Amino acid sequence: MIPPGQSPERAAIVIGGGGLAGLTLALALRQAAGGRLKVVVCDPAFATPPRPDDRAFALAAGGKRMFEALGVWDRVAPQAEPIRDMVITDSRLNDPVRPVFLTFAGEVDDGEPFASMAPQGALIRALREEAERVGVDMRAVAIKDFVTGPARITITLSDDTLMDAQLLCACDGGPSPIRRMAKIDVVRWSYDQSGIVTTIAHERPHHGRAEEHFLPSGPFATLPLPGNESSIVWSERNENIDALLSLDDEDLLAEIEKRFGLKLGRLTMKARPKAWPLNFQMARRFVAPRVALVGDSAHVIHPIAGQGLNLGLEDIAVLAELIAEQAALGLDLGDIDMLETYERARRTPTVAMAAVTDGLNRLFSNDNPALRALRDFGLGLVDRLPSLKNRFIQEAAASAQSPRLLRGLPL
Amino acid sequence: MTTETQGTTIDPAEVARFEKIARTWWDAKGPMKTLHKFNPVRLAYIRDQVADHWNRDTRDGNTLAGLSLVDVGCGGGLLCEPLARLGATVTGIDPAPTNVEVAKLHCAESGVPVTYRQATIEQLVAEGQSFDIVLAMEVVEHVADVDAFVRACTAAVKPGGLLFMATLNRTMKAFALAIVGAEYILGWLPKGTHQWDKFVTPKELADAIARGGLEVFDEKGVVYNPLSDKWSLSRDRDVNYMVVAK
Numbered sequence: 001m002i003p004p005g006q007s008p009e010r011a012a013i014v015i016g017g018g019g020l021a022g023l024t025l026a027l028a029l030r031q032a033a034g035g036r037l038k039v040v041v042c043d044p045a046f047a048t049p050p051r052p053d054d055r056a057f058a059l060a061a062g063g064k065r066m067f068e069a070l071g072v073w074d075r076v077a078p079q080a081e082p083i084r085d086m087v088i089t090d091s092r093l094n095d096p097v098r099p100v101f102l103t104f105a106g107e108v109d110d111g112e113p114f115a116s117m118a119p120q121g122a123l124i125r126a127l128r129e130e131a132e133r134v135g136v137d138m139r140a141v142a143i144k145d146f147v148t149g150p151a152r153i154t155i156t157l158s159d160d161t162l163m164d165a166q167l168l169c170a171c172d173g174g175p176s177p178i179r180r181m182a183k184i185d186v187v188r189w190s191y192d193q194s195g196i197v198t199t200i201a202h203e204r205p206h207h208g209r210a211e212e213h214f215l216p217s218g219p220f221a222t223l224p225l226p227g228n229e230s231s232i233v234w235s236e237r238n239e240n241i242d243a244l245l246s247l248d249d250e251d252l253l254a255e256i257e258k259r260f261g262l263k264l265g266r267l268t269m270k271a272r273p274k275a276w277p278l279n280f281q282m283a284r285r286f287v288a289p290r291v292a293l294v295g296d297s298a299h300v301i302h303p304i305a306g307q308g309l310n311l312g313l314e315d316i317a318v319l320a321e322l323i324a325e326q327a328a329l330g331l332d333l334g335d336i337d338m339l340e341t342y343e344r345a346r347r348t349p350t351v352a353m354a355a356v357t358d359g360l361n362r363l364f365s366n367d368n369p370a371l372r373a374l375r376d377f378g379l380g381l382v383d384r385l386p387s388l389k390n391r392f393i394q395e396a397a398a399s400a401q402s403p404r405l406l407r408g409l410p411l
Numbered sequence: 412m413t414t415e416t417q418g419t420t421i422d423p424a425e426v427a428r429f430e431k432i433a434r435t436w437w438d439a440k441g442p443m444k445t446l447h448k449f450n451p452v453r454l455a456y457i458r459d460q461v462a463d464h465w466n467r468d469t470r471d472g473n474t475l476a477g478l479s480l481v482d483v484g485c486g487g488g489l490l491c492e493p494l495a496r497l498g499a500t501v502t503g504i505d506p507a508p509t510n511v512e513v514a515k516l517h518c519a520e521s522g523v524p525v526t527y528r529q530a531t532i533e534q535l536v537a538e539g540q541s542f543d544i545v546l547a548m549e550v551v552e553h554v555a556d557v558d559a560f561v562r563a564c565t566a567a568v569k570p571g572g573l574l575f576m577a578t579l580n581r582t583m584k585a586f587a588l589a590i591v592g593a594e595y596i597l598g599w600l601p602k603g604t605h606q607w608d609k610f611v612t613p614k615e616l617a618d619a620i621a622r623g624g625l626e627v628f629d630e631k632g633v634v635y636n637p638l639s640d641k642w643s644l645s646r647d648r649d650v651n652y653m654v655v656a657k
Contacts, residue, residue, distance in 0.1 A: 328458075
């Protein structure tokens with residue numbers, strides 16, 4: 001509750017969580033209304049420099065254009081690598097030759113790759129620098145509590161500061177304390193798989209090729225990084241995880257070689273792998289009065305298609321554009337009609353992507369011969385139909401109806 | 412009822428009708444939901460005309476900076492607060508004390524600076540006040556003497572300023588949509604909100620404004636699209652329409 005006698009600070013929008021989603025949203029909102037909106041981002045992690053992190057994201061073309069429009073891509077580009085084509089196979093671990101069922105060779109536009117690999121650390125650093133430059137108010141505090149009123153939301157920060165805002169955006173990740181405080185339930189299940197992430201170096205260049213092998217215990221993906229390095233995202237059944245992670249570098253590398261092959265020469269490990277459990281999680285609502293869920297707080301999906309971050313960036317592009325419209329009319333930035341428009345716009349694509357990734361994982365992460373025959377047929381079919389494949393690629397990009405930021409235009 | 416009605420154009424029965432629903436002004440899901448949906452198109456029209464007239468930016472959230480504005484019949488302040496956020500110095504006046512109280516309460520919560528008064532435009536004119544922008548949106552169809560009301564509104568416009576008015580046309584279509592449809596079938600508005608014989612045609616309104624010494628230079632219809640659940644500007648002025656005069 002609000003202690004009497006303390007008069008709150010005022011902001012237009014408070015964002016809980018200063019990771020990729022929170023900072024990107026903050027930058028987008030600073031472009032709205034000629035930079036007039038006061039945007040506060042709260043995250044205890046601001047107290048320290050960004051942690052070194054080996055994760056890299058496969059950014060769809062729309063997401064990359066958005067970072068260009070927000071003025072951060074130039075700083076990320078030297079450490080990013082375009083994905084020029086993608087090969088997908090369906091195989092058993094010991095198959096000597098892996099039949100290729102689906103290849104994505106493609107550019108979205110002239111010379112624009114359909115995706116780029118961008119390291120998380122470089123993105124966060126660039127976002128923090130730009131946020132500083134454009135006057136985002138970043139505070140190393142947590143969101144402790146909030147009370148929603150008819151014309152404002154009053155937020156208590158962990159340093160006991162009170163702050164009035166029109167809207168609170170939850171960019172605080174899968175466990176989202178803000179979502180819990182807003183009493184929004186989630187649908188959730190565990191995949192009984194964990195994701196292992198590491199970086200390897202190889203002797204020969206990858207030529208911008210990404211590979212994904214659908215193995216019975218989970219998908220194994222390699223994604224090109226600058227130089228002769230690749231990022232590995234390896235989903236494996238939970239029962240195998242402890243054993244794998246307790247292997248020494250040499251033995252673990254042997255396991256990776258079994259999956260990656262030796263086509264790019266000898267492999268070396270650049271970082272000790274880390275693993276985290278894979279879950280599906282979808283919030284029942286994306287909004288509550290004066291609260292919007294953005295990114296992982298709204299949805300966590302299987303990394304099989306590398307779409308988690310891209311979905312979050314689409315959330316941001318849609319929400320920021322709606323808020324900019326409201327601000328240009330002087331309207332309430334926490335208006336319930338606007339929030340419901342955001343929810344409607346994001347619900348369908350999110351559920352569709354969640355269903356596709358969940359379905360892909362269920363279809364492929366097993367050794368059932370009947371399913372194997374079915375999916376061989378399915379993927380082979382896709383490759384023979386160029387138009388269908390183009391649609392896949394275009395979906396990774398953006399169309400004329402897309403939000404401005406995904407087309408690379410400022411708000 | 413403490414409203415002083417003598418010597419004004421206010422119809423006391425109308426004031427009583429609105430007092431009943433004033434408390435729910437700001438509930439976007441409540442009885443005023445139609446007005447909430449209607450608000451963006453009205454605001455965009457005002458903003459864009461102001462931007463044209465004073466050569467301002469429409470996107471910078473500050474289009475009305477430094478301009479004084481009075482909203483006549485401000486209700487719960489649904490237009491006043493956004494226009495104040497856009498930089499205008501806003502006075503909202505309404506004859507219904509409950510409306511004024513609701514509006515004051517809300518702006519104390521939202522922190523948007525608006526001055527609210529229980530007053531009529533005739534009173535403000537008598538006090539010698541004038542404004543860069545005078546708004547009378549969805550008001551003419553509720554006043555007892557249209558000509559006297561419009562004359563007072565024009566008198567409140569500073570030289571070089573703008574007068575905005577919005578109302579309902581007196582057509583059969585307006586009767587069908589705004590009264591039978593909106594009040595009785597869809598339940599968008601409380602029954603008895605509007606009386607058809609008080610609706611004003613664009614010609615009658617333009618003539619009244621001309622008698623007040625201003626000239627209407629743009630007129631737009633506002634139509635509802637049931638598929639998108641949105642209102643938009645149109646050339647069709649048969650039901651809802653807005654005019655701007657200088």
